[in-house]
Amino acid sequence: MAPPPLLVDPEVEYRVILPEDRSQQAYPIDETQDVDAICRVTAYHRDDFDLVVVSRSQHRTDFLRMGLMGLILPVFWAADLGTLEKLPVEILMDIIRRLDFASVVRFLRVNRRARQVVAELPEYSFVVTHGLDTVLGLFEVRLASRFSLAQLDAVIRIGNCLRCGQFAGYVFLPTLERCCLRCLDTAMDFEVLVLTDAKAEKLWNSDRNGSLPFLRTKPGYYTFHDKYAHERGWLVPAKAVSPFIKFDRLTRFFRYMAATAQPHVTGRGHDVLVQRGIYCKSCLASVEKRVHAAGNSPDIPPLSCRVFSQEEYIKHFQWCRGAQAMWEASAGGTLPVEEPKLTRQRGAFRYRDFD
Ligand SMILES: [Zn+2]
Ligand SMILES: [Zn+2]
Helix, strand or coil, X not given: CCCCCCEXXXXXXXXXXXXXXXXXXXXXXXXXXXXXXXXXXHEECCCHHHHCCCCCCHHHHHHHHHHHCCCCCCCCCXXXXXXXXXXXXXXXXXXXXXXXXXXHHHHHCCCXXXXXXXXXXXXXXXXXHHCHHHHHHHHHCCCCCCCEHHHHHHHHCCCECCCCCCECCEEECCCXXXXXXXXXXXXXXXXXXXXXXXXXXXXXXXXXXXHCCCEECCCEECCCCCXXXXXCCEEEEHHHHCCCCXXXXXXXXXXXXXXXXXXXXXXXXXXXXXXCCEEEHHHHHHHXXXXXXXXXXXXXXXXXXXCECHHHHHHHHCCEHHHHHHHHHCCCCCCCCCCCHHHHCCXXXXXXXXX
């Protein structure tokens, strides 16, 4: 039986809700209502999606962060930068902003003075604090020398997918482009080729080898199943090789090896707002019910629900009857509410302890 059609309001796409789940009128939210609490009770972030792209354990992330801050390597006491000291510090900082990120990290490890200069750059602490997964991902797939500190700072501040305009919680590493998971899965711009296949099909032009953003894959989990990818290989974005490639035999598995989860961050200092993208709990429950009814696998329909920024989600909430009922049952976020196992766990975790 065909699923019921989605109702798409031509003006406000946030209202993409099945007809029977849609409220008759917009739920009133005044400024005194706690938007954070509404999001916490009725929406959730899919943590498992963030683990099928380039990632590592929290323990290892913390350890590597210390390395990026120059805290775990012996730092020489020498406290000057030789001839670089002749430059005004503002000019030196401007040069560092434009340096590729791998060189910035090499520079900060020179000595204590170099570490001090880099640490005083607000962009550096911002990128290491809020873009850590992207930075570490770039090092792990050997692309850290392709992008500058300024480019990394900029991509963290982009919140929407460059292809579809929806909230984008991921970065495609070879080109450092923002993307949503749906576009990472399906858009031709994010297709990647295994290098040996590209060579076998004579798509490889040795004159351009050095300029292409090819990446070394990192062993890890890149599917929702318990299957570990052990082997390392080289990938290259298909569009960088040739715009005339047939895409049919390639899989999302390789695309996930070329991307990392990246929150959208706005503001600076104490005024930062970090968003990882949220899904509606009620809409997921509704989709799950339909999947069960159709006799399909109860596994997560990964991309059947839309991901929102907090601001977008509140607009969705105003039309989503199930989410409103959940909020009311929580008595303003003070009582626990019934919700699917998947939303309670923030994803479907079948594996753990990678690295
Ligand atoms: Zn997209
Ligand atoms: Zn909803």
